[in-house]
Structures are given as C-alpha cells and as structure tokens.
Amino acid sequence: MKKIFTQQLRIADEMKSESEKLNYLTAIIRSILQLAVTTSLEVFSVSGYSEDTTLPELIERFHTPSDGMPIHILDLLIPILRCYIDSKFLIGFFEKRKEYPMPLSKELQDWVQFRNSRQGHGVLDNKKTIEWSQKTSTIIKQCLLVFEKIIPEITTEKTLHLKSNKLNLYIKSPMVIDNCAIVILKISQKKSGWQMKAQLLSHSDSDEILIQLPEENIFTPSSDLIENYKIIELESENGEYHILEHNIPIRQTDTFEGREKELKIFKEWINDEDSRKCLIYGDGGYGKTTLLLEALNSLLENGFKINTPLPTVICYYTAKMTRWTSDGLTHYTSIEPVLDESVRELMKCLYSVLPKEWYTVSGSALIDKAVNELKKNGYTRDDILLVLDNTETLATTTQETIELARLLQVLGKKLGRIIITSRRQEAIEAKPILIEGLTIKDCVNLLQALAHKHKAEPIRQAGETKLRKISEKLSRKPILLEALVVYIGRQRNISIDQAMENLYKRSNEELLEFLYEDAWNRISQLQKEVFYILVSLTCPLDQYSISRACQLLEIQHSELQSSLAETHFASVTDYGTHYSLELVDLAKRFFHKKLKELNSEEKRSIEKYAIEVDSYAKERESIELAYRKDRVAEAFRSDFAKAAKVAVDKGDICRAIENFELAIEDDPLNSALHDRYSWLLAHKVKDLNKALEMSEKSVILNNKNCDAVVNLALIQYRLGELELGDKNISTSVSLGRPESFAFLQMAIARFTMSRKSINTDTAYKYLLDAEILLNNAQKKHKARSGYDAKNLQEILKFKNLVLKKLNDFRLTKV
Missing domain, CATH: 1.10.8 (Helicase, Ruva Protein; domain 3)
Incomplete structure (x- = not known):
C-alpha cells in the first residue's frame, strides 16, 4: 500500500495549481491517517489488553471521522501497543527522528489547526496555500516513514497483510478497493449490517462507494446489550440543555424528498402545547411512517427548534395484534391488550426489565399505575410523547373503531401527548396531517x-x-x-x-406479488431456504433470530439482508444498533405457497431449523432478561444521573464527574449509581483509589448486586490485590455469573500481573497459573447465548497469548 500513497503523492506534487495540489494532499494525508488508525485498532484487537479505556467513545466518533480524530485515537493506542506489542511501535510519533526535527504528532496537530482555522473555516490566501502545500507534502512523507510498519502489503489474493518482526496478521477492514486507497466518509450500522461509505483516493475518479463490512469488525460496539431507551442531550430554543430519553427508530430512507408542507404542520403541532393528539393518515404506500421518522429524527438532531417545553420521554410503539412470549406467539382478539403493551413499552424508560406486577393489570388500571409511577419520578403528562404507528391494524369493525377512539382519548388525557399514524381518519379529536402523493x-x-x-x-x-x-x-x-x-x-x-x-x-397487492415473484427468481436457493424458516418461526424476526437462521444454513447474514433490502417482503423497524422485521401479509402468503411446493423431506428439514431457531430465541431472551438487571435504569433515574450519562457518552469526563457527585448527593443510597460512578473513575479517570471507595460503597448498599461485585473484583485486580479480587469474582458466581467467566477474569488478572512483574520467575509463575485457570475456564464453558460465545472468544484469545509468552520464557531459559 505504501506504493499507492507514494504514487498519489507524486501525482499531487506534479500539479501546477498550488490550491489544487493542497486540496489533493489533504485527501492523501486523511487517507493515510485513517489507515493508520484502522490497522492500529486491528493490532489492538489481538493485543490482549483488557482494561476499558476511552477507546469505545473515540471509535464511535470515528464513525464520522474528522481530521483530528485519528490523532486522538493514536495518542491513546500507541502507548498501549508499545507496552503490549512492541516497545518501538510507531517510533517518531511522539519522538523526534533524525530525518525530521519535530515529532509527527506535533506536526499533525499543527496541520489540523491550520485546516480548522484557514482551509476549513477561514480565508486561505496564496502565501499560505504555497506554504502549506509544501508542509503537507513533507508531513505525508513523514507519515509514510513513521507508519511504515503498520501500512499493510497487498497480497496476490488481494488481502491486506501486516507483517514485521513483532506482527503477523491479516487486516479485515477493506481499506483498498480496486488497488486504490480510500477515504472513509461514514461508518454506520444498517439492517443489512455494518457499512462503510467511502471515496476512492483518486484525482481523476473519486467515486463514492458503499462497502459491506464483516459482522465482526473493529468498529462494532463492544456490548451486545440493547438499551430500551437512549439518553441524549438537546439544546432548546432559549439555549438551555435538556435531557431526553427515546426509543425512536432511525430514518427509513436516505432518499427522503419533499413533504415540506406536512413537516411544517407537524412542527406547528409540536409547538402547540394545548393540542394533545396528532393524526398522520393516508393510503398505504404514501410514506406515513417515513415522514414520521424523518420528523422525529430531525427533532432529536436539533433539526428544528420548538418553542414549547421539550418532551422528556418519547416512546415509539408499532401497533401489532400479536405478541411473542416464552410460551410462543399470542394473538390478541381485542384492542385493549395492544394499547396495554404500548404503556408497558413506555414504562421501560424507568425499568430495563419490567417487574411482573406490570403484567397483572390492564386497561384503565394500567394507565393509572403508569401515571402514578411517572409522577413518583418527576414526570408529568407534558413530559411524555407517545407514538403509536399503524393503528389501523387494531380496529376493523365500526364498534372496534369507536372503542379505539375512546382508549386513545384516555391515553392522551392522562398519560401524555400522542402521535398516531393510520390508513384511515380515526374518529378522534386530533391535529390531522393528510399524507397524499408527492408533488x-x-x-x-x-x-x-x-x-x-x-x-x-x-x-x-x-x-x-x-x-x-x-x-x-x-x-x-x-x-x-x-x-x-x-x-x-x-x-x-x-x-x-x-x-x-x-x-x-396493477393494484398495490398485484404489484407486490409481481415483485415478489421477480425477486424470488433472482435470489439463491440458500436465501429462499432462510425465508422458508422465517415464515415458519413463532419468535420475533430480529437480528438475532435471522442471524441464527443464516448460521444454520451457512449463509452470510449480510448477504440475506442485502437481498431483503431490495424487495418488499417485509417492513423493517431499524434502531441503528438493532432492528426488528415483520413480513408483509401478502409476502407471508407467498412464502407459504412456495413452502407447500416442497417435498416432505425438505419440509421436515425447514421445520427442524425453525424449531431450533425458536428454541435459541427463547433461551436467549431468558438469559438476557436475567443478565440485564435494572442497574442501568436504577442508576440513571435522577436528572443529575442522566446528565452524567450523557456527558460520559460525549466524552466530557469533567462534566460527568460533576453530575455524578451531585447525583450521589441527591440519591446517596443508590447502589447502582455508585457502581456506575466507580466504573467511570476506574476506566476513564484512572483514579483507582476513589473508584475502589465507590465500588465498596456500592456493594455495601446492595451485596446482591452482581455487576457491582464484579466491578469491585476488577478494580482490586488492577490494584494488584489478587486474593481479594478472587474472593469477589467467586462471589459473583453465586449471584449468577458463569464459572467460566470467573476463571477467565482470574486468568486475565494474572496475565496482566506477569506483564507488570520485573522478576522473571514471578512473571513465569503468574503465566503458569493463568494457563491452568484458562484451561478450567474452557472446561466449564457452556454455550447458551451470545454472551457465552464472547467469553469463549476471550478464553481462546488469552490462551494463545499466555502460551506465546510461556514459549518465549522457555526459549529464553534454553
């Protein structure tokens, strides 16, 4: 790859226009820095470094990379990799080299400052253009020298291979397309998987391309846990900051056009605090949900200002007459249970897992219970915005329509403001927004x-x-x-x-059926078999069940999703980090018809797979409910605590500490809150003594809090207190953690101690202990869910690292 950058640098240097030259040199340095970060992250992923850092937040910000972001990430990564991989990793980044008078990091910081002050947002005159085109060319040459060992080679199989005396791995991230380097524009997760939007580094043809990333990639968030509600911070019209919780899906399309009149009416309704309900209605296919999600996402992004007090909670719920439980699929025969589910969905802003008492009441009693619980937590009906999508599915007869209108009136009066979408004009008092054809x-x-x-x-x-x-x-x-x-x-x-x-x-249905047949003839046999399984399932169709079906048939999840995205087989609710899918009724009938055409043996095979996926989904749900305690919801219930969480997500650690201190003063007996503050102090601030104090207080307040006990053990390990750490990590097993997890953490602690130990005999003993513990972890491992799979990955990774270090010790002794 170094030849690619050298060639592009030569092209830039031959340009006659200094302005054109500077612009292209900027693209080259941007591409090199992004490559350096990507390969360094890949090296980091196999380094064995286990302490949490600010890295996850930086990676998330790298999803939309600014020019300064790669420098921040390298500032953090290089010291870690020098400790864990190679003591001379990227020498010249922080130090001077004989070829250049200034460290590369300082030169890059000066370049970013110039980009921001002049080229990006200021005025660039001829003198500065000439000066910085020369400087940028020199900085690129310095980058190619300093980054030489992490610029991979392109193999004959078109893979990227990173090989030096301390490194030997293949880079999974696609950083070269058609023998051309790229500039990353955006990394995002869609229903078809992780995607990278990029441009080719070419002066003649810088096409924008969309690259499908592997399901396991360095840009993926480290946790599989899905929060019911995201907490964000918005700026109101008067400049005040406001904490908002929501579960709004992301936009349905990247090609939204028009609807200015409808969006204007929506904004007027948002600003009219006296109006309790808004009805978005129109025929199918005109884009009601698309408009709604466009408007709500604009609100979340401060895309338009509102004069009324901002809502504190926005709850989105798709009305369905079915619900999946551990007993299978339940079909509702009346409207009330569906609206009950919307109230329960709202209450997940307070509870990660709803207690059982929320399922023993329904109707008006459930609404009153929700109102009282919200009041206890400082919410009024003006703080709540409830979104009910596709309500036309709830009522088909005149009597059902009247009953639906009555219940919607109760919800709007007692619980909060409501937005409703429907194919018909519901008989309720509401601000109407009619969705017709586009202009x-x-x-x-x-x-x-x-x-x-x-x-x-x-x-x-x-x-x-x-x-x-x-x-x-x-x-x-x-x-x-x-x-x-x-x-x-x-x-x-x-x-x-x-x-x-x-x-x-063709009518809408005839059109869809025609498109189904057309799409069906174009997909592979394996993809068809996945759809046979999906139509046979009783569990929800989401990324987990669909991924499991693909896994059983040995087909890439992304391959299936790419084909699904081009059809009208299903409606998808995409939350960015996860999604749910619902097959269109006509598509279900189509798949069932195709399924009937199979022979008996093929049908039995499909049925077997469907049973296995359903069992997997049930097991996963029960484990996740057990694993996801109420600690997050419990910790971040006060305004100060929510502000602390937002600050942590934004990387504003000083503000997070300030709000955590205020939150603890406000709620001094909250074990989960102390635990979350301890985690911040340990992993972001590196104040282990204060973290230990908070963690011990958390366990004293609630000694059944498994997460707090684990956090305390990990802090004790980092302080070198192996005996105390072992005692608490063993306690976590009695509170629900797998034995394999406990053995793994004990082994990681000893592996880390071996690295810190100056005495080689002591380091060798720690490694031997770690090897025994990892063998025990592997023996005790039970594959029950995705969390167990992650544990096994960690066990195998550290076994390889420990064996490698033990072999190094043995060779040294020989």
Whole structure:
C-alpha cells in the first residue's frame, strides 16, 4: 500500500495549481491517517489488553471521522501497543527522528489547526496555500516513514497483510478497493449490517462507494446489550440543555424528498402545547411512517427548534395484534391488550426489565399505575410523547373503531401527548396531517435519487418531462415510484415504457406479488431456504433470530439482508444498533405457497431449523432478561444521573464527574449509581483509589448486586490485590455469573500481573497459573447465548497469548 500513497503523492506534487495540489494532499494525508488508525485498532484487537479505556467513545466518533480524530485515537493506542506489542511501535510519533526535527504528532496537530482555522473555516490566501502545500507534502512523507510498519502489503489474493518482526496478521477492514486507497466518509450500522461509505483516493475518479463490512469488525460496539431507551442531550430554543430519553427508530430512507408542507404542520403541532393528539393518515404506500421518522429524527438532531417545553420521554410503539412470549406467539382478539403493551413499552424508560406486577393489570388500571409511577419520578403528562404507528391494524369493525377512539382519548388525557399514524381518519379529536402523493417536482427528485442508488440507467437518462409523466401515471406514490426504479435497475435492456406496461395497471397487492415473484427468481436457493424458516418461526424476526437462521444454513447474514433490502417482503423497524422485521401479509402468503411446493423431506428439514431457531430465541431472551438487571435504569433515574450519562457518552469526563457527585448527593443510597460512578473513575479517570471507595460503597448498599461485585473484583485486580479480587469474582458466581467467566477474569488478572512483574520467575509463575485457570475456564464453558460465545472468544484469545509468552520464557531459559 505504501506504493499507492507514494504514487498519489507524486501525482499531487506534479500539479501546477498550488490550491489544487493542497486540496489533493489533504485527501492523501486523511487517507493515510485513517489507515493508520484502522490497522492500529486491528493490532489492538489481538493485543490482549483488557482494561476499558476511552477507546469505545473515540471509535464511535470515528464513525464520522474528522481530521483530528485519528490523532486522538493514536495518542491513546500507541502507548498501549508499545507496552503490549512492541516497545518501538510507531517510533517518531511522539519522538523526534533524525530525518525530521519535530515529532509527527506535533506536526499533525499543527496541520489540523491550520485546516480548522484557514482551509476549513477561514480565508486561505496564496502565501499560505504555497506554504502549506509544501508542509503537507513533507508531513505525508513523514507519515509514510513513521507508519511504515503498520501500512499493510497487498497480497496476490488481494488481502491486506501486516507483517514485521513483532506482527503477523491479516487486516479485515477493506481499506483498498480496486488497488486504490480510500477515504472513509461514514461508518454506520444498517439492517443489512455494518457499512462503510467511502471515496476512492483518486484525482481523476473519486467515486463514492458503499462497502459491506464483516459482522465482526473493529468498529462494532463492544456490548451486545440493547438499551430500551437512549439518553441524549438537546439544546432548546432559549439555549438551555435538556435531557431526553427515546426509543425512536432511525430514518427509513436516505432518499427522503419533499413533504415540506406536512413537516411544517407537524412542527406547528409540536409547538402547540394545548393540542394533545396528532393524526398522520393516508393510503398505504404514501410514506406515513417515513415522514414520521424523518420528523422525529430531525427533532432529536436539533433539526428544528420548538418553542414549547421539550418532551422528556418519547416512546415509539408499532401497533401489532400479536405478541411473542416464552410460551410462543399470542394473538390478541381485542384492542385493549395492544394499547396495554404500548404503556408497558413506555414504562421501560424507568425499568430495563419490567417487574411482573406490570403484567397483572390492564386497561384503565394500567394507565393509572403508569401515571402514578411517572409522577413518583418527576414526570408529568407534558413530559411524555407517545407514538403509536399503524393503528389501523387494531380496529376493523365500526364498534372496534369507536372503542379505539375512546382508549386513545384516555391515553392522551392522562398519560401524555400522542402521535398516531393510520390508513384511515380515526374518529378522534386530533391535529390531522393528510399524507397524499408527492408533488411533481419531489417525484422527479425522488426518481433521480433512486435511479442513482439502484443504477437504473433508463431513468437516469430520461428527461424531466418523461419523469413527470411517469410520476402522474403512478399516482405520485413513493412506493410505486420505488418499485418502478428497482424493477428497471434489476432488468437488463428494458425501457421505461416496457417496465410501465408491466407495472402500471396493477393494484398495490398485484404489484407486490409481481415483485415478489421477480425477486424470488433472482435470489439463491440458500436465501429462499432462510425465508422458508422465517415464515415458519413463532419468535420475533430480529437480528438475532435471522442471524441464527443464516448460521444454520451457512449463509452470510449480510448477504440475506442485502437481498431483503431490495424487495418488499417485509417492513423493517431499524434502531441503528438493532432492528426488528415483520413480513408483509401478502409476502407471508407467498412464502407459504412456495413452502407447500416442497417435498416432505425438505419440509421436515425447514421445520427442524425453525424449531431450533425458536428454541435459541427463547433461551436467549431468558438469559438476557436475567443478565440485564435494572442497574442501568436504577442508576440513571435522577436528572443529575442522566446528565452524567450523557456527558460520559460525549466524552466530557469533567462534566460527568460533576453530575455524578451531585447525583450521589441527591440519591446517596443508590447502589447502582455508585457502581456506575466507580466504573467511570476506574476506566476513564484512572483514579483507582476513589473508584475502589465507590465500588465498596456500592456493594455495601446492595451485596446482591452482581455487576457491582464484579466491578469491585476488577478494580482490586488492577490494584494488584489478587486474593481479594478472587474472593469477589467467586462471589459473583453465586449471584449468577458463569464459572467460566470467573476463571477467565482470574486468568486475565494474572496475565496482566506477569506483564507488570520485573522478576522473571514471578512473571513465569503468574503465566503458569493463568494457563491452568484458562484451561478450567474452557472446561466449564457452556454455550447458551451470545454472551457465552464472547467469553469463549476471550478464553481462546488469552490462551494463545499466555502460551506465546510461556514459549518465549522457555526459549529464553534454553
């Protein structure tokens, strides 16, 4: 890869325009820094370093990389990797080298300061342009020298191989495309998996590309646990900061066009605090949910300001007449249980796991119970915004419609403000927002955006007049416009008129059935078998059950999701870190019809797989409910505690400490709060003595708090108190942690002590003890869930590290 950067540097240096040269040199240095961070993270992932750092927050911020972010990450990583991998790792980053008078880190900081003050946000004159084009070229040469050992080679198989006297690994992150380096624009998780949006580092053709990342990648969050509610900080119109909890899914589309009038009405309703309910209604396929999620995400991102007090909790709930429990799929026969579920979903802002008493009441009694519980925690009905999506599924008869209207009135009056989406105009007093066809102009823009996304050349080449006619014929309905573009994008040598002839006279259902058959013929046999399993399941269709089905059939989860994203088989609720999927009724009938065409042996095989996935889902849910105690919800219930959590998420440690201190003063008997503060002090502030004090207080307040006991043990290990750490980690087993987990933590503590030990005999003894403990951990390991799988990965990783160190010791003694 070094040759690629050297070649691009030569191209830049030959440019006659200093301004053009500086711009391209900026892209080159950006690409090199991003590569350095990516490969360093890959090295870090196999280093055996187990102490939590501020790294997860930095990686999350690297998902949308700024020019200064790589420097912050390298500042943190290099000292760790010098300790754990190679004492001379990236020599020249902090130190001077004979070839250059200044350390690379200082040169890079000066470059970032110049980028921000002049090139990015200021005025760049000719003198500075010439000066910094020369400086940037020199800094790139210095980067190539300092980063030489972590710039991988491209093998004949087009893989990236990092090899030196201390390193030998293959880089999984795709940093070279078609023999061209890349510049990362954004890393995000979609329903199809993790994606990297990037540009080719090329002066002649810097195409924007979308790269599918492996399911296991260095940019993935370290925890599998899904929080019911995210806590964010918003700035209100008067400049005050406001803590908000929400479970809003992310936007449904990257190609949102128009709807200015509807968004304006929505903003007016948000600002009208006297109006309790808002109804977004219209025919299917016009984009009600798409508009709603666009508006709510804009609100969360401060995309528009509101004058009324901001809500404190926003709860999103998709109305369904089914619910999955450990006993299987339950079908509701009345409206009330579904609306009960929406109230329970709201109460998860206070509880990670709802206590059983919330399931013993329903209807008005449940609403009153929720109102009282919210009041206890300082919430009023003006603090709550409840979103009910797809309410038309709840009522089909006149009597059911009347009953639905009555219950919605009660919810709006007692619990909070409500936003409702429906295919019909519900008989309730609400601010109506009618969703009809897009404007002609917006249709044209949408067609052009979709054509670019799906590579539908006939649409891209069509004139505006042609696109206007298409839009009118398809009733200016987004779902039909998308169907046309997807169909043309899939076909080869088909004209717009031919595609229109196939689609124009079909109803929505006929159109979908036609697209199902078309999509079905294009997917592989393994993908078809996954859909057979999905339609046979009783458990929820989410990333876990779908991933398990793919695993059983040995097909990549991302491969299935990529094909699913191009069909109308299902509606997806995407929360960014996780998603749920619901097969469209017509698609279910389609799959069942296809399933019936299989022979008896094939049907038995599908049924066997479906039973296995259902069992896995039930087991996983029970383990997760047991694992996810109420510690997070319990810890962050006060305003000061929530502010502390937001500050931690943003990396503002000083502000987090200040708010934690105020929260503990406000709630001095909260064990979970002390535990979370202890974790911050230990892992972010590195104040182990204060962390130990807080952790011990947490355990005294609640000696059944398993997470607090584990945290105390880990702090004691870091302080070198192995005996005390072993005692508490053993206690955690009696509180529910697996034995394999306890042995693993004991082994990691001894592995760390061996590294810190100056005496070689003592270090050798620690490694021998660690080897025994890791063998015990592997023997005691039981594969029951994803958490156990992660434990096994850690056990195997540390076994390799310990064996390698023991071999080094033995060779030294020989």
